[in-house]
Amino acid sequence: MSATQNHIGPSQSPCLPHPSPRQRLILASASPRRRELLAQLISGFDIVAAEVTEHEDPATDPRVMVAHNAALKADWVAERHPEAVVLGADTTVFIGERVLNKPAGAAEARAMLRELSGRTHTVFTGLALRCGQSGLRLEARVSSEVTFKPLEEALIEAYLAKVHTLDKAGGYSIQEHGEMIVASRRGSLSNIIGLPLEETKELLVRARVL
Known part of the structure; x- marks a missing residue:
């Protein structure tokens, strides 16, 4: 799979024609890393952690997995807000x-670092933007490559x-x-x-949140 190939899908339903400039934004994640990154784009958003069971079958296409889980979280919160x-x-x-x-x-974290040692891997992120009131549905997928040093x-x-x-995919934090x-990366x-900032910003602009 080729890394750094980003995909932003079309909206399946239009945004509200003239949304309020103070329209509420909710991050459907309790991740402190995502909160800090999103704060670089916008202030005053809320956080509601989605109470869902994520799909984590290691044999699944990673692009399908992250897209599914991102939508699952966004849909769960959008239904309630x-x-x-x-x-x-x-x-x-x-x-x-x-x-x-x-x-x-x-033990599994150690095993993951051993597997990544001296090799190049791909990091995939799925994004989903939803608004129940307007029917807004926007999605994006982003990938990057990371090469590890040989690890003793x-x-x-x-x-x-x-x-x-233990709360980080791949068992590490860059x-x-x-x-x-x-x-290298x-x-x-x-x-x-x-949280890929460029693609997140593009989605928020298209939704007229930014």
Whole structure:
């Protein structure tokens, strides 16, 4: 799969013709990383964590997985807050025809870092923007590439001692001591962190939130 190929889909229903400039925006995620990134684009948004069961089958096409999960989150929140514009997002790591989601424990985090060691993987993010009141439906998919340094066991242990990775796809965080493990990257850094800012901004502009 080619990385850094971004896709933004058409709206299936038009936005309100003249939405209020103070139209409420909700981020359908409790992720502190997504909250911090979205705050670079807009202030005053709300956060409502979607209470959904995400699809995480490691054999699933990662593009399908992130698109499905982002829509699942956005739809769940939009159904309960129909007056608001809702942003859902989902990110995963893909290597060797296999998806690496969030590790279940320290042992799995170590195993993921060993698998990523010295190799290039792809980070996929799906975005979904919804508004129940207007029928707004916008979606986008973004990918970036990350190449890891060869990681010795001592380095893996040192990294895990510094970074909490159990809530991060692939068992790592590029913005936290990434210099220890990452050799290079190609594409959007914010996508690798969890919310591609360029594509998110484009969706919010098309929805007339920005």
